[in-house]
Amino acid sequence: MPVLGWFHLDGPSWEVETGRRDGSVSNITEALTNLLPPGSNITQLISGFQQKGLSVKDLVVLSGGHTVGTSHCSAFTSRLYNFTGNGDTDPSLDPNYIARLKIKCPQGDQNTLVEMDPGSFRTFDEDYFTLVNKRRGLFQSDAALLNNNETRAYVISQLSNSSSTFFTDFGVSMVNMGRIGVLTGTAGEIRKVCALVN
Structure with a gap:
């Protein structure tokens, strides 16, 4: 399996599951309707992630991606x-x-x-969780992570760089996210060149 990582951002790497079948059409409207808005509250976030088969932990871990950009x-x-x-x-x-x-x-x-992460927005790090804990998450969806016992506990657990599990957890959650809506059977195609329809 190839390894993908955010190396230029000093971020984690993880093994990517290969052989995923892609559709033959890209639809920006469909993509946007599947994104939760930045003003979402914790109930909406948890529900939206669960509808995609993702856990509460995946929610808070993937929110940590706001450490860049x-x-x-x-x-x-x-x-x-x-x-x-x-x-x-x-x-x-x-x-x-x-x-x-x-x-x-x-x-x-x-x-x-x-x-989104002032001072280190080009570096993948745990600083996002420090900002959220200080009530400096840029979006309502960031602030919402303090409104649930499980997500708040994860935020607090990542405040110490020496005990942080964020990099490992992020790789696991990215693999989980890659399993959303996987096409099977004759639906879609395994592309010979990733950027081009066969």
């Missing part, structure tokens, strides 16, 4: 300016972090990019 202001500014529709801020978000985000994302800004 950026987001447009539009994905989270309701938390800064109009959380309940009354011009308020999200009380689950650290007030000092709110102030910094408002500088980066003035009201109405839809396009500015903000680091």
Whole structure:
């Protein structure tokens, strides 16, 4: 089996199950309808993951992928300016972090990019869990991880780099995610070249 990893991000590697059958059409609408929105609460997140055959642990582990990358202001500014529709801020978000985000994302800004893991958004590490624990997760879905006993316990267990299991757990959860909706029988095809339909 080939090994895939986020080597350029100093991240983990894991064995990828091969032989998966791919469809012959890519549909962006279908892809988007299968993604949970960043404003999801913990009940919605757990339910959405369970509907795909993923566990609560997979949910919190894969959320840790927010340790890399950026987001447009539009994905989270309701938390800064109009959380309940009354011009308020999200009380689950650290007030000092709110102030910094408002500088980066003035009201109405839809396009500015903000680091999801400030300071190490190009490095795959455990810092995401430290941010979530400090109430500095960028999305409501990040903050929601503190609203469930199992997800909160995992967040707290990853705060010490010396005892963190995140890299190993992430590889396991990525394999689990790769098993979602696997085509069998004559459905789809095993591609000879990954990027091209046979």
